[in-house]
Amino acid sequence: MTFRPGVAIVGCGRVGGKRAAALGDARLVACADVDAGRARSLGAAAWSTDWRQVIARDDVEIVIVSTINNMLTEISIAALDAGKHVLVEKPAALNVAQLDRVIDAQRRSGKFVRVGFNHRYHPAMREAKELVDAGTLGELMFVRGRYGHGGRLGYEREWRADPRLSGGGELIDQGVHLIDLARLFLGDFTGVDGRAATYFWDMPVDDNAFLLLRTAAGRTAFLQVSCTEWKNLFSLEIYGRAGKLHAEGLGGSYGVEKLTHYRMLPEMGPPETRTWEFPGADESWRAEMDEFIHDIRLGRPPAAGLADARAVLGIVEKIYEKSADDVA
Numbered sequence: 001m002t003f004r005p006g007v008a009i010v011g012c013g014r015v016g017g018k019r020a021a022a023l024g025d026a027r028l029v030a031c032a033d034v035d036a037g038r039a040r041s042l043g044a045a046a047w048s049t050d051w052r053q054v055i056a057r058d059d060v061e062i063v064i065v066s067t068i069n070n071m072l073t074e075i076s077i078a079a080l081d082a083g084k085h086v087l088v089e090k091p092a093a094l095n096v097a098q099l100d101r102v103i104d105a106q107r108r109s110g111k112f113v114r115v116g117f118n119h120r121y122h123p124a125m126r127e128a129k130e131l132v133d134a135g136t137l138g139e140l141m142f143v144r145g146r147y148g149h150g151g152r153l154g155y156e157r158e159w160r161a162d163p164r165l166s167g168g169g170e171l172i173d174q175g176v177h178l179i180d181l182a183r184l185f186l187g188d189f190t191g192v193d194g195r196a197a198t199y200f201w202d203m204p205v206d207d208n209a210f211l212l213l214r215t216a217a218g219r220t221a222f223l224q225v226s227c228t229e230w231k232n233l234f235s236l237e238i239y240g241r242a243g244k245l246h247a248e249g250l251g252g253s254y255g256v257e258k259l260t261h262y263r264m265l266p267e268m269g270p271p272e273t274r275t276w277e278f279p280g281a282d283e284s285w286r287a288e289m290d291e292f293i294h295d296i297r298l299g300r301p302p303a304a305g306l307a308d309a310r311a312v313l314g315i316v317e318k319i320y321e322k323s324a325d326d327v328a
Helices: 014-020 036-041 051-055 069-081 096-109 123-133 175-186 284-298 306-322
Strands: 006-010 027-032 046-048 062-065 085-089 113-116 140-148 191-197 208-214 220-226 233-240 243-248 257-263 272-278
Touching: 006 014, 006 051, 014 027, 014 284, 027 036, 027 051, 036 046, 046 051, 051 069, 062 069, 069 085, 069 096, 085 284, 096 306, 113 284, 113 306, 123 175, 123 233, 123 243, 123 257, 123 272, 140 175, 175 208, 175 220, 175 233, 175 306, 191 306, 208 306
Parallel strands: 006 027, 006 062, 027 046, 062 085, 085 113, 140 220
Antiparallel strands: 140 233, 191 208, 208 220, 233 243, 243 257, 257 272
């Protein structure tokens, strides 16, 4: 029999809408949002402006928490205490101390928590991971990544520009995705350096961050995230001793998603090149949810879980500490 868990979505904005459209075998039974119109908009039979009501429902087995950052921790803990599995959007908390409370609640409840690092599930990333795991690049050396957008009129007045609501700027927003992907390929980082700064937007959070991360084995990730990238950009290059992989684009304004394999030849010189293109709709949200349902059915801890979120947030905090005098 197909496992079709009941889902409640708390936070029915743009991301909540993406989650509702990508539930796979799950059933949307209830929604909550502070805006009644948004709560109704996703089409659940039950809706409320009080998130506590929907997570208490007996027909809810999974709670998706897609609110702004300052509410992620409180709702996740309450859902776990109510005996629900949780999919919480990145960064899962404003800081490590908050996330540790979620970790404690998860241990108490015995339920599973998946953190929404959906970029792992883009087809270029999944293909890249298979190639790396198969040894196609040989021993890995370093990763170079860039991720950015150009903002929009009024960006400096949105909730992401208020550190009380967001926990930070571009680093804690798009930066956590890039850090997570670098960890996925290179492993844990023991050395953390870099800076977050505000160059353009009139806001008390960073609009650019530059990171230099090192593993215990000396593998390095050089990463930049930006909301002064006037043409939206995603680029992740993975370098090994036998070649490199370059993933770029995320669809839409970021350009067609593709992955290129540059295979080093014995005689060196120009590499052998092969490119895969993935022009379809973004299926990462559906793939992530499918895997979470599979995790629950098998009793298997999620691959992108609280430990990953904690490692990423730890790096974010270190960069913010180093940059305390640089952010406007």
